Amino acid sequence: MILCRSKEVVGRQNTAMGFCSLVAQDGGIFVLTMATTDGHQYLNDEAITELVDKLSTVRKNPELRGLVTTSKIGSFCDGIDYDNNPEEQAAHLAQGMAEVIRLLLEMPVPTAAAVAGNATSLGLALALAHDHCVVWDYAVVMLPEAQRGRPLPEYASALLRDKVAHARLRKLLMLKSQRCTGKELASTWYSAHCANSDRAALVNSAWEVLEGVEVGKGTDFAKARQIMWPESCAAVGVATLPPRPRPSPQELQSEKAKQDPGKIFDKQNKPALQRGSGNAIYTLSSVNIIPMPLTYRCLRINSI
CATH class of the missing domain: 3.90.226.10 (2-enoyl-CoA Hydratase; Chain A, domain 1)
Structure with a gap:
């Protein structure tokens, strides 16, 4: 110490x-x-x-x-x-x-x-x-x-x-x-x-x-x-920053295509079923930033 x-x-x-x-x-x-x-x-x-x-x-x-x-x-x-x-x-x-x-x-x-x-x-x-x-x-x-x-x-x-x-x-x-x-x-x-x-x-x-x-x-x-x-x-009267606008579905699909150009997305902006993948599909349907101490960040991934 x-x-x-x-x-x-x-x-x-x-x-x-x-x-x-x-x-x-x-x-x-x-x-x-x-x-x-x-x-x-x-x-x-x-x-x-x-x-x-x-x-x-x-x-x-x-x-x-x-x-x-x-x-x-x-x-x-x-x-x-x-x-x-x-x-x-x-x-x-x-x-x-x-x-x-x-x-x-x-x-x-x-x-x-x-x-x-x-x-x-x-x-x-x-x-x-x-x-x-x-x-x-x-x-x-x-x-x-x-x-x-x-x-x-x-x-x-x-x-x-x-x-x-x-x-x-x-x-x-x-x-x-x-x-x-x-x-x-x-x-x-x-x-x-x-x-x-x-x-x-x-x-x-x-x-x-x-x-x-x-x-x-x-x-x-x-x-x-x-x-x-x-x-x-x-x-307490501190001016806060305006929230970032939510991206459109087209912008989300374009961003995901850039991150993984080899993956195919369906019309609902979800990865299409791949051969041998079974019935379950896991998507990054939403990624939320959880408030944490200034020195930490944590991402929560929702599964469907």
């Missing part, structure tokens, strides 16, 4: 205001650490203001090549404290968090959340807004909004649709306030890199993940997120 070394961040980034701090690590990886005295990392006006300030500042740093977000003690982030915030104030805080999510989705470098504690309410949305998640095995992940009768912001719903693979799990989280552990969710998040039983090693694991991502040479991470997670980007 490679241990990352930290160094002081000069200027405005080195100011400790109370909710979060920003420290530069070796290789241009910056670590944003949330820490409050009660260990809940609740999101209030001051916390959201600090997050916006730190994210707005770090993205302008010429040495930046990756961002890790984590917590120091207790939970990763417990979102909004509904016991002490009436509905109108909670809606105001949720609206403010949209700016934090937007800044993460527009970050010009890869990002990773080292979820070293519980991620509940909008704390889960904060984690999902990162490209990668390294999760503590025993972290509790849940959305208490349904249980409390509070609305879930559209961007939180969009992040769940974009990042959590199984529809049933999304429904349990959103409609039943189901409690899950980091270990249980690690295999279902598109963006989850791994779960780890060693809580103290999570930041270093996230740092290693980002170290393996190539930055520069024209790589546009913000544009990649617009393509991969369009609903999440649109929900």
